Amino acid sequence: MTGSLGTCRVCSQREALALCSRCREVGYCGPDCQREDWPSHKASCNQATKLLGKPTGPVAATPSPVQCETGGLHVVSPSKSLSGTPGTPAGFDVVLHGQRSIENAQMVIDKLKERGVCVVKAGADRSFQRAVHMESEALRSSRKFGEAKKGQPVVPGSDQIRFDARDDKVVWLSSSWIEANEKKARALKVLDDQLADFGWGLKQMLEDQLGLTLSKRSPGMLSCYDGGAVPGAKYDFHIDNPYQTQMEVPDDGRRLTLIYYISDGQWDVQKDGGGLQVCLSDPRRAPRTTAEAKTSELLTVAPECDTIVAFFSHTMYHAVLPLSSSRRRFALSTWFSCK
Numbered sequence: 001m002t003g004s005l006g007t008c009r010v011c012s013q014r015e016a017l018a019l020c021s022r023c024r025e026v027g028y029c030g031p032d033c034q035r036e037d038w039p040s041h042k043a044s045c046n047q048a049t050k051l052l053g054k055p056t057g058p059v060a061a062t063p064s065p066v067q068c069e070t071g072g073l074h075v076v077s078p079s080k081s082l083s084g085t086p087g088t089p090a091g092f093d094v095v096l097h098g099q100r101s102i103e104n105a106q107m108v109i110d111k112l113k114e115r116g117v118c119v120v121k122a123g124a125d126r127s128f129q130r131a132v133h134m135e136s137e138a139l140r141s142s143r144k145f146g147e148a149k150k151g152q153p154v155v156p157g158s159d160q161i162r163f164d165a166r167d168d169k170v171v172w173l174s175s176s177w178i179e180a181n182e183k184k185a186r187a188l189k190v191l192d193d194q195l196a197d198f199g200w201g202l203k204q205m206l207e208d209q210l211g212l213t214l215s216k217r218s219p220g221m222l223s224c225y226d227g228g229a230v231p232g233a234k235y236d237f238h239i240d241n242p243y244q245t246q247m248e249v250p251d252d253g254r255r256l257t258l259i260y261y262i263s264d265g266q267w268d269v270q271k272d273g274g275g276l277q278v279c280l281s282d283p284r285r286a287p288r289t290t291a292e293a294k295t296s297e298l299l300t301v302a303p304e305c306d307t308i309v310a311f312f313s314h315t316m317y318h319a320v321l322p323l324s325s326s327r328r329r330f331a332l333s334t335w336f337s338c339k
Helices: 031-052 101-115 126-141 175-180 186-200 203-210
Strands: 067-070 073-076 117-121 146-153 161-173 220-226 235-238 254-262 276-279 298-301 307-312 318-320 328-337
Touching (some): 101 203, 101 307, 126 328, 161 175, 186 307, 276 307
Antiparallel strands (some): 146 161, 161 220, 276 298
């Protein structure tokens, strides 16, 4: 739900404005209720964080999406801008619950209309999260990942494209690859199918409310940024389908990008780096240049497991910030296009 995490665990009457940052399972309306509940919540919180490999320690509310200090704890101020700031991760715009698919889809669409990007808590079981991470690590260990390239015209509008190496390595989950590696990627196949369902669930609303027609989806692309193998691995600001920019390339049809993050435990973007950063420019048109895009506010997303980021492929500049630790950052991406 947009701007809401349900009701407060303690008072049950007021809206929860922050989640426990350690287990991310219970919400509070403010620091007073959070402190009051800690003695009873501590045991379940410690058990949850132990299962996820998270450090134990004092409870604190998740910074989401804008922070204001209250008694040493962080709570959301819903009256302020929902954008993040560099180095400070934004919170979830939508938390998926149960079978409320139409309501969830509309909230995602509303956020896309407002700023071109939406951050979603997917709600996958912890066992499933661990399974996709273990499969990703196993594929890396068995050297299933290949080199990735990024291309751009030699001069604007040119048919001559220069291809440069990227810092990440990738696996394309095509139907033939899945068939050949079925036993090694069972959870990843389920995740790819579910990510497809999530995107197609937005199709009709995107067409009715924004005039965007989606007819095709790319195979899922599993990517790995490995801070141990490539120190400072990153992907500079770019736009997935840059036909409206000064590059003047043909429109490849991509309109919607979905990314599902796969990580082991909590991710500190200040310590580990590797956050996704999106320029909050006008979502209806692409800035002509990177310099123009970077004059906008910047939204930072922590690549924590079970986070989906949806944004417009043809209008939103974004970057993978440099990794500042030796951790590995996995993500499954897919693109929906109009042709």
